[in-house]
Amino acid sequence: MNSVQQLQATVDALAAKGKGILAADESSPTIAKRFDAIGVESTEEHRRAYRSLLFSTPGLGEFISGVILFEETLSQRDDRGVPLPELLIKQGIVPGIKVDKGKIPLDGGEPGDEITVGLDGLAERLDRYKEQGAQFAKWRDVYTISECTPSSLAIDENARVLACYARICQQAGLVPIVEPEVLMDGDHSIETCAKVTEAVQHAVFQALVKEGVSLEHMLLKPNMIVPGKDCAKQMTSEQIAHETVQVLRRTVPAAVPSIHFLSGGLSDEASTRYLNAMNQIGPHPWELSFSYGRALQHPALIAWQGDAANAKQMQAALYKRAKLNGMARYGLYSPDME
Numbered sequence: 007m008n009s010v011q012q013l014q015a016t017v018d019a020l021a022a023k024g025k026g027i028l029a030a031d032e033s034s035p036t037i038a039k040r041f042d043a044i045g046v047e048s049t050e051e052h053r054r055a056y057r058s059l060l061f062s063t064p065g066l067g068e069f070i071s072g073v074i075l076f077e078e079t080l081s082q083r084d085d086r087g088v089p090l091p092e093l094l095i096k097q098g099i100v101p102g103i104k105v106d107k108g109k110i111p112l113d114g115g116e117p118g119d120e121i122t123v124g125l126d127g128l129a130e131r132l133d134r135y136k137e138q139g140a141q142f143a144k145w146r147d148v149y150t151i152s153e154c155t156p157s158s159l160a161i162d163e164n165a166r167v168l169a170c171y172a173r174i175c176q177q178a179g180l181v182p183i184v185e186p187e188v189l190m191d192g193d194h195s196i197e198t199c200a201k202v203t204e205a206v207q208h209a210v211f212q213a214l215v216k217e218g219v220s221l222e223h224m225l226l227k228p229n230m231i232v233p234g235k236d237c238a239k240q241m242t243s244e245q246i247a248h249e250t251v252q253v254l255r256r257t258v259p260a261a262v263p264s265i266h267f268l269s270g271g272l273s274d275e276a277s278t279r280y281l282n283a284m285n286q287i288g289p290h291p292w293e294l295s296f297s298y299g300r301a302l303q304h305p306a307l308i309a310w311q312g313d314a315a316n317a318k319q320m321q322a323a324l325y326k327r328a329k330l331n332g333m334a335r336y337g338l339y340s341p342d343m344e
Contacts, residue, residue, distance in 0.1 A: 009179045013223040016141045016181045019100050020225060021264035021293045024332045025071035027183075029268070029299035030057060031104035031144065032076060040300070046312035050078065056310065058084040058093070060303070063321040067097035069332035072142060074102045074183070074297070080138045091139035102142035102183070103135045105171070109148055112160050119160035122147045125170055132178040142181040144227065145171040149188045151202055151234065156188075161209045169213035172224055182219075183266065183297070185227035186210050190271045192234035196241055200231045200249050207257035221261035227297050228254075229270050230280055243276075247283035251290070260291035267294070269301035274327060275344060277301040278334045285337035296331050 007015065020027065032040065038048035046052055057079055073094050080103060082090050091101040107124030115121075122145065132143065147164040149156040156164075168184050175182035188203045207228065214221065231249040233240055241249075254265060269277040277298055284294050296302075305323035310316050333339040 012179050013176065013181055016100060017223055017263050020072045020142065022071045024335050025069055026296035026331055027072045027074060027266050028070050028302050029074045029297050030060060031074040032299065040307060044307055044311050052312065054082045057090060059317050059320055060306065060324060061090055061093040063324050065325055066328060067099050069328035070099055072100040072102050074104055074144050076104055080135060100141050101139050102144060103140040105131065105143045106145040112163060115160045116154040116157045118150050118152055118155040119157050120148055121163055122167060128174050129178060132175065132180055136178065136180060142183060143175050144183040144185060146185040146187055149206055151188065151192050151194045151198060161206055165209035165213035168210055169217040169219060172214060172219045173217045176220055176223060181223055183225045183227050184210065187268055187270060188229045190232060190235045193236040194234040195237055196231060196233040196249055200253050203229060203231055204253050204257055211257060211259060221259055222263060226258060226262055226265045227268055228265065230267055235271065243279045243283040246280050247287055251284055251287060258292065262292050264293035264295055266297035269298040272301060274301045274304055278330050278339055282334035282337055282339040285335060295335055302327050
């Protein structure tokens with residue numbers, strides 16, 4: 007299989023109908039916060055045990071096509087000595103890897119503008135990750151909405167970095183997930199979110215084309231168009247679906263096979279509801295799917311409580327959440343399924 011065929015096979019697997027991606031790539035500080043909430047210390051052993059249980063959930067591959075891993079997880083093994091990426095492959099799930107190195111303030115930008123780093127040495131790291139079983143990668147850039155941010159410099163520089171990352175991935179034979187996240191933090195309106203997200207996504211696709219990235223062999227992981235979480239005027243699922251699809255139609259070429267939304271601070275149920283509403287107003291030129299972290303894992307964490315004796319309840323909670331989002335992929339979810 008040549009590299010283009012390999013990229014195509016990975017894209018086809020990740021974009022499979024009725025399935026989405028589980029983001030289990032929390033950085034050490036993020037997973038520590040999640041564990042703190044249930045009174046569990048974030049040690050390497052606890053992280054290994056937790057993720058081993060997640061990835062061995064019976065039937066998970068029915069609704070999950072891929073899992074994004076944190077670097078530490080690629081080399082960990084379950085209690086029987088099976089590498090964690092192999093647990094996924096046995097379920098027909100594609101292992102992927104988060105490859106950015108986090109964000110820093112943007113030189114020359116406005117206060118609050120940030121840029122994601124990690125391009126140095128990326129090609130060498132990708133070769134190593136590929137040997138460990140990764141078949142796709144993810145890189146996240148972040149934009150904060152305020153009176154002065156994101157600046158046009160932040161929009162352009164983050165787009166350039168995302169496009170460089172995507173090109174390096176494809177050259178290494180890995181499918182890039184491009185994640186430009188406009189944050190929900192703030193009291194801005196849904197109209198402001200739409201305007202900023204549209205500008206961000208236009209810039210991203212212009213940069214991708216300029217870098218020679220194959221749009222057919224990448225996935226987009228954007229935010230949904232929602233009001234800021236402190237905005238007085240909240241919206242219905244149908245309004246959010248309409249605004250989100252409208253921005254996508256204006257910015258995302260039909261060549262892109264699939265769009266996998268991030269949950270970005272939305273509740274478990276809201277993430278599923280909004281995705282469902284979007285798929286009810288199709289057909290769309292791309293698959294509309296999910297790549298949720300907390301919105302898939304939250305019920306499982308609550309059930310687990312750091313105790314292996316709770317494995318069955320934990321896995322049942324993850325399976326149910328994955329199944330409900332799988333239904334939303336077809337626009338067939340309803341809240342009474344909760």
